[in-house]
Amino acid sequence: MTAVIDVRNVIKRYGVGDAAIFALNDVTLSIEPGEYVAIMGPSGSGKSTLMNIMGALDNVTAGEYFLDGIDVSSLGENELSIVRGRKIGFIFQSFNLVPRTSALANVELPLAYQGIKLKERRMRALKALDLVGLSDRVNHEPTELSGGQQQRAAVARALVTRPALLLADEPTGALDPKSTKDLLDLFDQINEAGRTVVVITHENDVAARAKRIIRMRDGKIIEDVLNPRKVA
Amino acid sequence: MNIFEIIRFAIRGLVANGLRSALTTLGILIGVGSVIVLTAVGNGSSKAISSSIEKLGTNTITVQRGGGGFGPSARNRQGATKPLTVGDAIALVDPVKAPNIKQAAPIANATGVTCTNGAESSSPSTFSGTWPAYFEASNTPVHIGTYFTNDDVTEGRRVAVIGKTTATELFGTDSPISKVIQCGGIPFTVVGVADTKGSNGFQDGDSLLIAPVTAVQRTLTGYQSLSSIIVQAKSAAVQDLAQNEIQAIIDPRHLVKSDATRDYRLLNQASLLQTTTDTNQVFTVLLAAVAAISLLVGGIGITNIMLVTVVERTREIGIRKAIGAPRSAILGQFLIEATILSLLGGVLGVIAGFVGSHFTIVGVKPVIVPSSVFLAFGVSVLIGLFFGSYPASRAASLRPIEALRHE
Numbered sequence: 351m352t353a354v355i356d357v358r359n360v361i362k363r364y365g366v367g368d369a370a371i372f373a374l375n376d377v378t379l380s381i382e383p384g385e386y387v388a389i390m391g392p393s394g395s396g397k398s399t400l401m402n403i404m405g406a407l408d409n410v411t412a413g414e415y416f417l418d419g420i421d422v423s424s425l426g427e428n429e430l431s432i433v434r435g436r437k438i439g440f441i442f443q444s445f446n447l448v449p450r451t452s453a454l455a456n457v458e459l460p461l462a463y464q465g466i467k468l469k470e471r472r473m474r475a476l477k478a479l480d481l482v483g484l485s486d487r488v489n490h491e492p493t494e495l496s497g498g499q500q501q502r503a504a505v506a507r508a509l510v511t512r513p514a515l516l517l518a519d520e521p522t523g524a525l526d527p528k529s530t531k532d533l534l535d536l537f538d539q540i541n542e543a544g545r546t547v548v549v550i551t552h553e554n555d556v557a558a559r560a561k562r563i564i565r566m567r568d569g570k571i572i573e574d575v576l577n578p579r580k581v582a
Numbered sequence: 583m584n585i586f587e588i589i590r591f592a593i594r595g596l597v598a599n600g601l602r603s604a605l606t607t608l609g610i611l612i613g614v615g616s617v618i619v620l621t622a623v624g625n626g627s628s629k630a631i632s633s634s635i636e637k638l639g640t641n642t643i644t645v646q647r648g649g650g651g652f653g654p655s656a657r658n659r660q661g662a663t664k665p666l667t668v669g670d671a672i673a674l675v676d677p678v679k680a681p682n683i684k685q686a687a688p689i690a691n692a693t694g695v696t697c698t699n700g701a702e703s704s705s706p707s708t709f710s711g712t713w714p715a716y717f718e719a720s721n722t723p724v725h726i727g728t729y730f731t732n733d734d735v736t737e738g739r740r741v742a743v744i745g746k747t748t749a750t751e752l753f754g755t756d757s758p759i760s761k762v763i764q765c766g767g768i769p770f771t772v773v774g775v776a777d778t779k780g781s782n783g784f785q786d787g788d789s790l791l792i793a794p795v796t797a798v799q800r801t802l803t804g805y806q807s808l809s810s811i812i813v814q815a816k817s818a819a820v821q822d823l824a825q826n827e828i829q830a831i832i833d834p835r836h837l838v839k840s841d842a843t844r845d846y847r848l849l850n851q852a853s854l855l856q857t858t859t860d861t862n863q864v865f866t867v868l869l870a871a872v873a874a875i876s877l878l879v880g881g882i883g884i885t886n887i888m889l890v891t892v893v894e895r896t897r898e899i900g901i902r903k904a905i906g907a908p909r910s911a912i913l914g915q916f917l918i919e920a921t922i923l924s925l926l927g928g929v930l931g932v933i934a935g936f937v938g939s940h941f942t943i944v945g946v947k948p949v950i951v952p953s954s955v956f957l958a959f960g961v962s963v964l965i966g967l968f969f970g971s972y973p974a975s976r977a978a979s980l981r982p983i984e985a986l987r988h989e
Contacts, residue, residue, distance in 0.1 A: 407904065407983040428908050434982075435906015446901045446986065450598040460905040462587050507905065 352419040354514050354546045355381035355404055360413035362399050362569075373399040375569035376413075383514070386541040387548045388560035388577075396569040398519065401550045405517050406434050418514040435463050439508025443520035445500040447492040453479060453503040454488040460511050478506040482536060498529030505536060509545075516540060518549045522556055534559050588911055592918035599891065603923060606887045610927025610962050611934060613877030617958040618935025620873045622948035624866025629949050631858050634780060634787065635851055641684075641818050642719050643825055644849045645670070645811040645832065663845030664836045665807030668795065671713075673831050674813055680827040682820040683813055687716040690795050691809040692802040697752065697765040697791065704751035706744070706791040709765070711798025712812075717743075719814035722792070727759045727774030730794055738796035743774040745790030765791065768801045821850060870954070877958070880927065881965035888920050888973035899977050900985025913978035920970020921963060928962030 362374040373396045381387055391397045402408035403415060406422050415422045418437050425433065440446075447456045457475040466474075479488055482502040492500055501521060508516055518537070522530040538559060541547045549560060557563050561580045565573040596603045647666050671688035674680060690711040697704050714729050716722070722743075730741045742763070749758045749772075758772040770793060779787030799805050815824035825848055838844045892899070899912060932955055939948040 402983050405904070407986075428910075431903060431906055431908045434904060440904050442986070446897070446904070448898055448901055451594065459902070463902075463906045463908065463911060465584065511906070 352383075353380045353416070354383050354385075354418055355379060355548070356414075356416040357400075357404070358414045358416075360403065360415060361411045362396075362403065362408070363411040372569045374403070374410075377569070377571055379564070379571065379574075381515075381546065381548065383546050384541070384544055385546055386537070386559070386561045387564060388557035388562070389548065389550045389564045389566065390552060390554075390557050391566035392552065394568075395566040397550050397566050399569075400566070401517060401519050401548075404515075404548065405438055405440060406430050431463075435460055436511060437514045439505075439511060439513040439516045441501070441504050441508050441516065441518035441521045443523040445492070445497070445504050445524070447500055447503060447507075449492055452489050452491055453484060453495065453506075456492070456503060457507045457510050460507060464511065474510055475506070478510040479503070481509065482506045496529070497525055498532060501525060501529065501533055502536065505533070505540075509540065514546060516545055516547045518547070520551055521549060522551070522553065530556075585914070588914040589918055589922075591911075591915045592922055595891075595895075595915065595919050596922060602887060602891075606883055606923050607927040607930065609880030609883035610877070610924045610965070611880075611931040613873065613880040614928050614931025614958040614962050615934035615938060616876050617870060617873035618932065618950060618954050619938040619943070619948060620869035621866060621954040622935070622939045622950045623943050623946050624862065624869045625951050626949040627946040628859060628862035628866065630946060631862065632855060635855050635858065641815045641821060642851055643813045643815065643821065643828065645813060645828060646847050646849060647807065647810070648845070648847060666811055666846060667808060668799075668805075670832055670835060671808070671811045673835060674811065674828060676831065679831055680824070682816050682824040682827055684816045685715040685719060686811055686813040687713040687719055688795050688808045689716065689810045689812055690798050690803045692766070692798055695766045695791075695802060697748070697763045697770075699752040699758075699761065699763045702752045702754075704748050704789070706748050707785050707789040708745075708787075709791045709798075709802075710809075711793050711795035711803065713795060715814070716792065716812060719812045722779070722790075723777045724774035725777040726757070727772070730773055735794040735796055738800055739794060740768060740770045740797045740801070741773045742770040742791050742793040743776055744772055744792075745776050745788035746778050747786050747788040748791055749775050766802055770797075818852075821852070825850070873958075877961060877965065880962075881924070881969040884920050884923055884966060885969040885972060887923075888916065888970055889976070891919075892916065892973045892977040895977075896980060896985050896988040899980050900982045900988065903980070903982035904986060909978045912980075913974050916974035916977045917967065917970050920974065921966035924962045924966030924970075928959045931962065932959055 357377055357379040360374055360377045361372065364371045364373060377396075377400065389397050389400065399408070403410055404417070406417060410423050417433060420433060420437070422430070422433060448459065454475055457478055458471050461471040461474060476485070476488065479485055482505050484499060484502055484506065487495060487499060495503065522533060525533060534556065537547055537549070549556060551557055558577065558579060560577055562574070562576050564571055645666060647663065666688070668688045671686050674683055674686040692709040692711070695705065695709045697706065710716070713735055714732055717724065717729055724743055727743070729743065730739070734741050744758065752758060752763060753761065758775060760771065762769050762771050776788070776790060776792070813824065813828060815821045828848060832846060833844070836845050902912060935955065935958070936950065939950050
């Protein structure tokens with residue numbers, strides 16, 4: 351089976367010469383389909399840079415990165431947008447729904463960019479919203495939804511394209527404890543259904559839900575272990 | 583991702599910023615509307631002047647005192663010139679020497695004469711003494727009553743044909759025929775009212791009084807000089823021949839040795855028409871240029887607003903890119919937003935132009951130039967594409983990672 355994420359000796363450097371900063375310094379990482387991985391580390395550890403590279407939002411300085419078997423480092427701007435649309439579902443700390451646009455339209459958006467016909471699109475979007483428990487809020491705009499509801503709409507939008515990877519960057523950072531628990535339950539459920547989930551976080555209770563925990567510091571992976579609580 | 587989808591996104595983007603979109607559209611609306619209305623005004627005034635010149639009479643040549651040219655030398659020459667006289671007019675009516683001249687009539691204009699009928703008064707802007715031939719040569723038919731006759735001229739009878747405006751000012755709705763009016767203290771009996779001529783843009787053609795030249799000269803202007811002589815050629819085709827005949831007859835009478843010392847000049851309607859048409863074209867082009875500038879300003883308004891929109895929606899652009907929007911979709915969305923704004927402004931501007939052209943503007947009835955409608959509309963769409971392309975490409979080339987970080 352092809353690894354979903356295959357990062358080989360990746361270096362990400364900002365600046366040149368003496369001023370150069372290595373955000374990622376020779377990182378090698380492989381994530382198999384169906385895994386539930388939490389990437390942890392303090393700010394400045396390189397976890398956000400790693401997430402940007404895994405999400406095909408940023409390019410590497412050196413090394414290779416394969417996403418679901420595709421060599422992302424060789425792709426141009428347009429191919430990258432296709433890869434992002436089809437292979438990855440993003441979930442952000444600040445939800446990042448398109449403003450003044452209904453939940454349904456937000457969930458339909460990635461399908462629209464893939465050129466999927468309106469009828470199928472609507473059906474799939476409604477199904478995804480149903481899965482996250484927002485069937486009764488489909489026509490609400492982001493400002494009319496609570497934080498937890500907005501994040502669930504974002505999850506629906508991430509899932510609707512059936513991506514190889516669900517990539518969440520501090521997904522609970524702006525949520526209250528109740529919404530956090532609901533969201534993490536939803537992640538468990540998604541992972542149990544077989545989808546690969548990668549969560550970037552600095553909260554231990556979020557990481558505790560993952561099956562594998564990777565810790566980073568100063569652009570390097572310092573620990574990569576299976577979660578004893580989950581394995582046990 | 584098909585084009586309709588992108589158009590839908592664009593429309594949604596515009597509706598979400600309704601007030602801003604409306605104000606931007608207003609800029610284009612004013613630009614397109616003013617192009618249409620102002621060219622229509624230029625066109626309308628040129629049409630009005632042409633038709634009033636045509637109303638002055640066709641095939642007519644006016645002989646006026648004074649040589650060609652302007653400036654001191656022309657003035658000096660004029661000082662030594664012989665005035666035009668009734669004798670000149672009589673000499674022009676000569677079937678042997680001037681076979682192409684149908685008729686001629688002297689015109690003695692009295693200026694600043696006020697006519698009264700009891701308490702009512704009126705100052706005709708044209709107060710002319712002439713011959714009956716004048717009515718046909720100048721295309722001034724009588725509507726009510728009769729013309730005065732050659733007999734009236736010979737006898738110097740104080741009779742007059744007056745224009746509509748003069749009639750209304752003096753008599754209101756009453757019939758002026760056979761009534762006596764006092765002009766400069768001289769009694770004139772009204773025998774006829776001329777047909778409506780309308781305004782030529784500078785003066786009211788119906789503020790008019792025409793009387794026998796003998797009567798006017800005897801009582802008001804004196805016998806020294808005529809204002810002009812109006813000559814009617816037999817047809818438009820022989821106008822040039824008639825002009826040569828006029829020179830052949832008047833030159834010896836005025837002791838003119840060469841073209842340079844000629845002390846009178848000939849004006850024909852064709853050249854007058856040409857001159858005013860040229861003047862009007864310049865006028866129309868100037869108006870159109872002013873309007874085009876406002877259209878350009880409207881276009882810059884679109885660039886401005888779209889740039890603000892792109893900055894304001896940077897994060898949204900980042901989100902769209904992160905969930906798979908290709909460069910072309912973002913470029914298309916913003917380009918179409920700009921084009922819809924200008925297209926909408928264009929359509930509304932055309933409507934405003936048509937509505938505005940229904941009103942009389944500074945005395946001119948605008949006549950829409952069809953090409954200006956298409957041009958203004960087409961240009962407005964191009965303006966959207968042109969002025970929208972820079973903001974759109976700025977939006978499309980935003981890097982998602984930076985766009986997402988934007989607050």
